[in-house]
Amino acid sequence: MDFTNYQKQLFAQPEGEITVATTVRNFAGWFFDLLRNFVLVGGLKYFAVKSGSDVLFYLHEFALIVIFLYCLSYVDQWYVNLFGFMENRKLGYWLDIGFNGVVAIAIFLIIHRGASIIVAEISRAQC
Known part of the structure; x- marks a missing residue:
C-alpha cells in the first residue's frame, strides 16, 4: 500500500464549486451580523431608558x-x-414603476415595523 497517495487522497476536496455550502455560510454570516447589530441597538435603547x-x-x-x-x-x-x-412600452414601463413602487413601500413598512419590534423586544428582555 502506498501511503503517500493515501495521504493525498485522505483530505481531498471535491472538484468544482460548492455553491450551496458557500451560500449557506454567506447567509449565516450576514444573518448573525444583522442579529448582533439588532442586539446592539436594543441594548442602546435599554440603557437610554x-x-x-x-x-x-x-x-x-x-x-x-x-x-x-x-x-x-x-x-x-x-x-x-x-x-x-x-405593446405600449411607455405604459408598460410606468405600470412596472408603479408596481415596483408599491412593493418597495410595502417592504419598507415591513422592515420598519420588524426592526422596531425586534429592538423593543431586545430592550425589554434585558430588564
Whole structure:
C-alpha cells in the first residue's frame, strides 16, 4: 500500500464549486451580523431608558435609522418587469414603476415595523 497517495487522497476536496455550502455560510454570516447589530441597538435603547440619557436615546435612534437603511439597501437589488409584454412600452414601463413602487413601500413598512419590534423586544428582555 502506498501511503503517500493515501495521504493525498485522505483530505481531498471535491472538484468544482460548492455553491450551496458557500451560500449557506454567506447567509449565516450576514444573518448573525444583522442579529448582533439588532442586539446592539436594543441594548442602546435599554440603557437610554434606564439611565434617562438623551445622548444614548439619540444614539439609539440614529443606530435604528442606520440598521433600517442597511436592511432597505437589499430591496433595490431587483426589479419586477411585470408589464414587459405590453405593446405600449411607455405604459408598460410606468405600470412596472408603479408596481415596483408599491412593493418597495410595502417592504419598507415591513422592515420598519420588524426592526422596531425586534429592538423593543431586545430592550425589554434585558430588564
